[in-house]
Amino acid sequence: MIKTNNFIKKGKKAIQDDLRREFVLASKDPDFVKLCARLxxxxxxxxxxxxxxxxxxxxLKNCAKCKGLNYCSNEVNGHVYYPVNKGDxxxxxxxxxxxxxxxVTTNQTKFFETPRILMNASLSELFNEKERxxxxxxxxxxxxxxINNEQVKGLYLSxxxxxxxxxxxxALLNELSNKGFTTANVYYPSLLKRLKASFNDYNYDEVIDEIMKTDILLLDDIG
Structure with missing residues (x-):
């Protein structure tokens, strides 16, 4: 029994030594040291x-150089894996x-089968592109x-x-949403499928109302 206890103690010590060694190596990174000090x-x-x-x-390093959600390289988009001190x-x-x-707080656009990259599209990311x-x-x-509530024709982009x-x-739609306009971003092929399906469950009018009760409507990929 004594030999067994000694073996267990040596095993625990070896584990502790390994943990400390890894911690010391990681501490060579100034950012690692700062994070630990913050805790x-x-x-x-x-x-x-x-x-x-x-x-x-x-x-955290990824966040420091990130321009927006479309550029997020963290495991969970728009989030950072962050430590919290809970005592022991x-x-x-x-x-x-x-x-x-x-x-989350500003964009109130309704999305219909819209790719994530378009949901996060931003005009600020386009303004420096000279070719556009x-x-x-x-x-x-x-x-x-x-924004000035002037009469303006709709846009058709080909x-x-x-x-x-x-x-x-x-990006334009998201910006208008941020300014308080109600907007809807619709992927047209999916809209047609949804409307077709709505004939069977008698909610065709509900689908139309959901889309039409917006200040600005974007129909994407109309062919």
């Missing part, structure tokens, strides 16, 4: 979570970033007129596949 916890506790803390550091242990949560918070100067100028003018038509108009 105000003992090294004996922190070193149990070295790997997870390194993940947090990596995701560290809890990790997915903390929403500033871009995610802004998107003409269309951006037109989009800015349209936006200005709508072009080759993959040229960015959907992204540009979705």
């Amino acid at each position: 105000k916890s003992k090294d004996e506790i922190l070193m149990k979570y070295t790997s997870k803390l390194e993940t947090s550091v990596l995701e 242990f560290i809890e990790f949560i997915y903390k929403p970033c500033k871009h995610y918070k802004k998107e 100067n003409n269309i951006i100028k037109y989009i800015k003018n349209f936006l200005k007129q709508k 072009g080759s596949f993959g040229s960015g038509k959907s992204y540009i108009l979705s």
Whole structure:
């Protein structure tokens, strides 16, 4: 029994030594050290979570250079894997970033089968693209007129596949939503399927009303 206890003690010591070694190596990263200092916890506790803390550091670095949700490279889009001091242990949560918070609180666009990248489309990401100067100028003018409640004609954007038509108009729609307009972003082929299906359950009018009761409607990919 004594030999067994000694073996267990040696095993625990070896584990502790490995944990401390990994923690010391990770501490060579200044950002890792800053994060640990922010937690105000003992090294004996922190070193149990070295790997997870390194993940947090990596995701925080991603956030520091991130331009928006479309560029998020973290495991959970718009969130960072963040440690919280719980006294005798560290809890990790997915903390929403500033871009995610802004998107949730401002964009009230209704989306119908819209790809995620279009849901997060932003005009600010387009303004520096010189090759789009003409269309951006037109989009800015349209936006200005709508905000000033001026009479303005609808937009029809055509072009080759993959040229960015959907992204540009979705970005405009999201911006108008942020300004208080009610908007709907509809992927037209899916809308037709939905309308066809609605004939069977007698809610055709509900589908139409849901779309039409908006200030601005975007029909994407009408063919």
